[in-house]
Amino acid sequence: METISFLLQGFAVALTPEHLMFAALGAMLGTLIGALPGLGPANGVAILIPLAFSLGLSPAASLIMLTSVYAGAMYGGRISSILLNIPGDEPAMMTCLDGYPMAMKGKAAEALAVSAIASFIGSLLATVGLIILAPILARFALHFGPAEYFALFALAFATLGGITGKNPVKTIVAAALGLMIATVGVDISTGNQRYTYNILELYEGIDFIIAIVGLFAVSELLFFIEKHVGEGLTAAKLNKLNLKMKDIVEILPTSLRGSVLGFISGVLPGAGASLGSFISYTLEKRMVGSKGNFGEGDPRGVAAPEAGNNAAANGALVPMLTLGVPGSGTTAVLLAMLISLNIQPGPMLFTQNAELVWGVIAALLVGNLMLLLLNIPMIGVFVKLLSIPPKYLMPVVTLVAAVGIYSISNSALDLYFMVGFGLMGYLLRKLDVPLVPVILGMLLGPEMELNLRHALTISDGDWTALFSSGLSIGIWIVALAGLLLPYVFGPILRRRMERARDRLEVPEEGD
Amino acid sequence: MIGDRILGILLLLLAVVYGWEASQFPVPFGGAEEVGPETFPLMLSVVLGLSSIYMIVKPDPDQEWPGVKTLLDLGFVLLVLMIFSAMLAPVGFVISTTLMVGVLCWRMGARPMAAGLTGIGSAVVVYVLFNFVLELHLPAGILELS
Numbered sequence: 001m002e003t004i005s006f007l008l009q010g011f012a013v014a015l016t017p018e019h020l021m022f023a024a025l026g027a028m029l030g031t032l033i034g035a036l037p038g039l040g041p042a043n044g045v046a047i048l049i050p051l052a053f054s055l056g057l058s059p060a061a062s063l064i065m066l067t068s069v070y071a072g073a074m075y076g077g078r079i080s081s082i083l084l085n086i087p088g089d090e091p092a093m094m095t096c097l098d099g100y101p102m103a104m105k106g107k108a109a110e111a112l113a114v115s116a117i118a119s120f121i122g123s124l125l126a127t128v129g130l131i132i133l134a135p136i137l138a139r140f141a142l143h144f145g146p147a148e149y150f151a152l153f154a155l156a157f158a159t160l161g162g163i164t165g166k167n168p169v170k171t172i173v174a175a176a177l178g179l180m181i182a183t184v185g186v187d188i189s190t191g192n193q194r195y196t197y198n199i200l201e202l203y204e205g206i207d208f209i210i211a212i213v214g215l216f217a218v219s220e221l222l223f224f225i226e227k228h229v230g231e232g233l234t235a236a237k238l239n240k241l242n243l244k245m246k247d248i249v250e251i252l253p254t255s256l257r258g259s260v261l262g263f264i265s266g267v268l269p270g271a272g273a274s275l276g277s278f279i280s281y282t283l284e285k286r287m288v289g290s291k292g293n294f295g296e297g298d299p300r301g302v303a304a305p306e307a308g309n310n311a312a313a314n315g316a317l318v319p320m321l322t323l324g325v326p327g328s329g330t331t332a333v334l335l336a337m338l339i340s341l342n343i344q345p346g347p348m349l350f351t352q353n354a355e356l357v358w359g360v361i362a363a364l365l366v367g368n369l370m371l372l373l374l375n376i377p378m379i380g381v382f383v384k385l386l387s388i389p390p391k392y393l394m395p396v397v398t399l400v401a402a403v404g405i406y407s408i409s410n411s412a413l414d415l416y417f418m419v420g421f422g423l424m425g426y427l428l429r430k431l432d433v434p435l436v437p438v439i440l441g442m443l444l445g446p447e448m449e450l451n452l453r454h455a456l457t458i459s460d461g462d463w464t465a466l467f468s469s470g471l472s473i474g475i476w477i478v479a480l481a482g483l484l485l486p487y488v489f490g491p492i493l494r495r496r497m498e499r500a501r502d503r504l505e506v507p508e509e510g511d
Numbered sequence: 512m513i514g515d516r517i518l519g520i521l522l523l524l525l526a527v528v529y530g531w532e533a534s535q536f537p538v539p540f541g542g543a544e545e546v547g548p549e550t551f552p553l554m555l556s557v558v559l560g561l562s563s564i565y566m567i568v569k570p571d572p573d574q575e576w577p578g579v580k581t582l583l584d585l586g587f588v589l590l591v592l593m594i595f596s597a598m599l600a601p602v603g604f605v606i607s608t609t610l611m612v613g614v615l616c617w618r619m620g621a622r623p624m625a626a627g628l629t630g631i632g633s634a635v636v637v638y639v640l641f642n643f644v645l646e647l648h649l650p651a652g653i654l655e656l657s
Binding site for chain 1: 562571584593612615649
C-alpha cells in the first residue's frame with residue numbers, strides 16, 4: 001500500500017507539464033539515437049549527460065529526460081535490426097532473426113509495430129516488477145555492512161562479463177584499469193595526493209563522463225574510419241501498416257512470457273539483456289514448435305526477443321537503484337548520471353530521495369506509453385534517418401560529444417583527455433578487452449575503496465573481516481561463480497548464439 | 512597472440528610502477544594507520560599484475576589489425592581532434608569546428624565540397640543553438656564582434 005502512495009507521488013512529479021515535455025523530448029532524442037547507425041543506447045546517454053548538466057536542469061528533470069532517452073534508444077535500436085538486418089547493439093541481435101525476414105516479405109511496418117507493442121509490454125511489466133521488487137531488495141540491503149558492500153562491488157565486476165563473456169581475465173584487467181584511474185586525485189579520507197604529479201587539473205580526479213564519451217563515442221569514430229564504412233545503407237522498403245487486432249492478440253502470450261524471462265535475467269547479476277532476449281526467443285521457439293515458422297518471419301519471433309530485451313533493460317535497474325551496482329553498460333551510464341547529479345544509489349535512495357526515485361519510475365511508465373504512441377505514426381521519419389551516411393553523421397556526432405565535454409569546465413585539457421580515452425578505447429576493443437568494466441571501475445572505485453577502508457578500520461586491519469559474515473561469504477561465492485562459470489557454460493551458450501546467427505545469414509546470401 | 516602479449520607486458524609494467532608509487536606515498540597527516548591511502552592501490556597493482564602475467568602466458572588469438580595506410584588515417588584523425596581541442600578557445604568555435612568536421616567528413620569519404628558544407632553548416636547551427644537558444648557560451652575567438 002505504501003508503495004502505491006509513493007508511486008502516486010511519483011506520478012505527481014512525472015506528470016507536471018515541464019517534466020512531460022522533457023520526457024517527450026528524451027523519448028524522441030532516444031529513438032533517434034537508437035535508430036542512427038553507430039550510436040548505441042549507452043553512447044547516446046553518455047553524450048547527453050554533460051549537456052543536461054550544463055543546461056542547469058533540475059535533478060528530476062534531467063533524470064526523467066535521460067531515462068526517457070534510455071527507453072527511447074531501446075526502441076530505436078530495433079529499427080535497424082528489422083530494416084537493415086544490423087543489430088544496433090548486442091541484445092537487438094535476436095530481433096534480426098525474424099524481423100528482417102518479415103521486412104523482406106514486405107511486412108516491415110507490421111514487424112516494427114509488433115516489436116513496438118512487445119517492447120511496450122516488456123517495459124511495462126518490468127517496471128511493475130521493479131516497483132514490487134526494488135523496495136524489498138532495498139530493505140534487505142540495509143543489513144549490508146562495509147564488508148558486504150566490498151564483496152558486492154567485487155561481484156559486480158566478476159559478473160559483468162556475463163555468462164556469455166569470452167575471457168574473464170580481460171574483464172578483470174579492464175576493471176583494474178578503471179579502478180586505477182579512479183584513484184587519481186586527492187584521497188578523500190586523508191587528503192594525500194595520489195598520482196597527480198602536481199598537475200592542478202588532476203587534483204579532483206578524472207571525470208568519468210570524459211572517459212565514457214572518449215571510450216565509446218571517439219573509439220566508435222575510429223572504428224568507422226578503420227572499416228571504411230562511409231556510405232549509407234539502403235533499408236528495406238516500408239509498406240503501409242496493416243495490423244489487425246487478431247495479430248496483436250496472437251503475440252500477447254509470447255510477449256508476456258518474454259517479459260517475465262527478460263525481467264528475471266535483467267535482475268540477476270551477469271545475465272543481462274543479451275541473454276534475456278536469447279532465452280525468450282529460444283524458449284518461445286521450442287514452445288511453439290513446428291507450428292510456427294520461426295526464422296522465416298514469424299511475428300512471434302519478433303515479439304519474444306523484443307519483450308525480453310526491454311524487460312531485461314528495465315530489470316537491470318533493480319540492482320542499479322537499490323544496490324548501486326549496475327549490470328550492463330547502459331545501466332552503468334545511468335549510474336554515472338546519478339552520481340554526477342550527486343545522488344548515490346543504494347538502499348538509502350528509496351528513503352532519502354523517495355520523490356526522485358518514484359518520479360523516475362513513473363517517468364519510465366509515462367515514457368513508454370509516449371514511445372508507443374510516438375512510434376507508430378512517426379516510424380517513417382525514423383526510417384529516413386537510417387539512410388544518413390555515416391561519413392556525415394559520425395563527424396557531427398563527435399562534434400556534439402566534444403561540445404558536451406567542453407561545456408563541463410571550458411577546458412581544452414578535458415578534450416585532450418577525451419581524445420586520449422578514444423585511442424585507449426580503440427586499442428582495448430581491438431584486443432577484446434571490454435570497456436564497460438573500465439567505466440564501472442571509475443564509477444565504483446571511490447565507494448569500493450571507502451568500504452574496504454571502513455571494513456578494515458572496524459576490524460583493526462584484520463583482512464579476514466572481509467569474509468566474516470555469512471552474507472559476505474555468500475556474495476563472494478556468487479562472485480567466484482560468476483567468474484568461473486563462463487569457462488564452463490560460456491563456450492556452449494556462445495556457440496548456440498553463433499548458430500542462431502549463422503542460420504540467419506544463410507537466407508541472406510540466397511537473395 | 513602478439514597483441515595480447517604486448518598489452519600484457521605494458522600492463523605488467525604499469526602495475527609495477529603504479530604499485531611502487533603507491534608504496535612511496537608520504538605518511539598521511541596524523542600518522543600511519545592499518546589502512547592508508549596506499550592499501551587499495553597496492554591491492555589493484557597485485558590484481559593487475561597477476562592478470563597481465565596470465566595474459567602473457569595464455570594470450571588469445573589475435574584480431575586483424577589494419578594496414579599501415581589505415582593506421583596513418585587513424586593517427587591523422589586523432590591529430591585533427593587534438594588540433595581542434597587546441598584551437599577551440601583561441602581561434603573560436605565556428606572556424607575550428609568547420610575545419611574539424613570538414614576534414615573528418617572528407618577522410619571518411621565525402622567529396623571536399625560536401626564535406627566543407629557539412630562542416631560550416633554544423634558549426635553555425637551548433638553555435639547558434641548553444642549561444643542563443645541554450646545560453647551556453649562557446650568561444651567566439653577571432654570572429655568576436657567587439
